[in-house]
Amino acid sequence: MKKSFQRPSRPSRKKKSARKPLRNRSRATSEDKGEEAAASASATRQTTAYLKKLFSEVGFAIDTKKGQNFLVDLNLLDLLERSAEIQPDDIVLEVGSGTAALTERLARAAFRVVTIEIDSRLATLAQDRLVDADNVRLVNTDVLARKNKLSADVLSALDEAEQERLTAGKEGRFLLVANLPYCVATPVISNLILSRPFASATVTVQYEMAERMTATAGHHSYNALSVWIGSQCRSEIIRILPPAVFWPRPKVDSAIVRLDLQEHRRSQILDLPRFHTFLRNIFCHRRKVLRGVLISLAGGKKNPEAVARIDMIYEKFNLERNIRAESIDPDTFVKIEREFSLP
Numbered sequence: 001m002k003k004s005f006q007r008p009s010r011p012s013r014k015k016k017s018a019r020k021p022l023r024n025r026s027r028a029t030s031e032d033k034g035e036e037a038a039a040s041a042s043a044t045r046q047t048t049a050y051l052k053k054l055f056s057e058v059g060f061a062i063d064t065k066k067g068q069n070f071l072v073d074l075n076l077l078d079l080l081e082r083s084a085e086i087q088p089d090d091i092v093l094e095v096g097s098g099t100a101a102l103t104e105r106l107a108r109a110a111f112r113v114v115t116i117e118i119d120s121r122l123a124t125l126a127q128d129r130l131v132d133a134d135n136v137r138l139v140n141t142d143v144l145a146r147k148n149k150l151s152a153d154v155l156s157a158l159d160e161a162e163q164e165r166l167t168a169g170k171e172g173r174f175l176l177v178a179n180l181p182y183c184v185a186t187p188v189i190s191n192l193i194l195s196r197p198f199a200s201a202t203v204t205v206q207y208e209m210a211e212r213m214t215a216t217a218g219h220h221s222y223n224a225l226s227v228w229i230g231s232q233c234r235s236e237i238i239r240i241l242p243p244a245v246f247w248p249r250p251k252v253d254s255a256i257v258r259l260d261l262q263e264h265r266r267s268q269i270l271d272l273p274r275f276h277t278f279l280r281n282i283f284c285h286r287r288k289v290l291r292g293v294l295i296s297l298a299g300g301k302k303n304p305e306a307v308a309r310i311d312m313i314y315e316k317f318n319l320e321r322n323i324r325a326e327s328i329d330p331d332t333f334v335k336i337e338r339e340f341s342l343p
């Protein structure tokens, strides 16, 4: 029989008032600091044994369909955090709080952290662990309202964090830092770039997705996501992660990827939603000759004006008539779409 969900017992926990908020550690005395460093080190030690004990105490059964693979390698949690280069005035979005092992690190580095967890039992565990982190807002919801839309609650939590930062007279960046659940990784990244652009994203994703995120034209993984990202971001795979660094182990490798938004390239895209839809339409037929796909998007051969326009685009950008979408680089796609969509 399934155990009912219970909060973990915390016999050794000090009273709330006896602990410094996570963000204010620098103001602690050296004695406090030593004590807190020890507390922090033990609190962040998310090992397989720790998770097994915690989950069995509260009767939590992992749901792998929700991408519940927890990072159990401390060095890699460090690497993920370090690679994000969080500054004290930054607002960080984390998707998938889990038990808050990464969240509490983010909280120490950032101005505000908005962390999202779909599973209410994990949200309870994370909230317990974050009780002293006064700069974290945990939202227990699905990050997506639907496939191509971020949750309104997530957006309003980010708005609030930005308002608080403004009120504090600070300026910082908006970053995504997360061990992303594989099931929503693509829509989360795509939709953020579309409607709530981050300055940078440092995330763990399945290796196959990391390849798609960073692929250049001609690579076997090159697809609509590669062009969408490649037209606006610099991207880099920072580290390939074997299954053993997660518990439970996923079936495939993962990777830490960093994306840096490049404003000067993003500003070349006249209409972001239109470009996004264009890429999706084109890459439904990535192996077909692009000219045919464009002609059919423009209404088919029965539309001679559209065919003439497409031929003019080919001439202007010096494209071979039989070129396929998979061989065209992101910046050329931006130019083609601009000309193609001219009224």
Ligand code: SAM
Pocket (backbone or CB within 6 Å): 066, 067, 068, 069, 070, 071, 095, 096, 097, 098, 099, 100, 101, 102, 103, 116, 117, 118, 119, 122, 141, 142, 143, 144, 179, 180, 181, 182, 183, 184
């Ligand atoms: N951050 C933790 C860590 O690094 O160990 C957990 C990461 S785990 C890969 C992904 C987390 O995302 C899980 O806690 C899962 O419940 C949560 N999750 C899955 N789908 C989600 C969704 N649609 N919206 C918000 N959270 C989701």
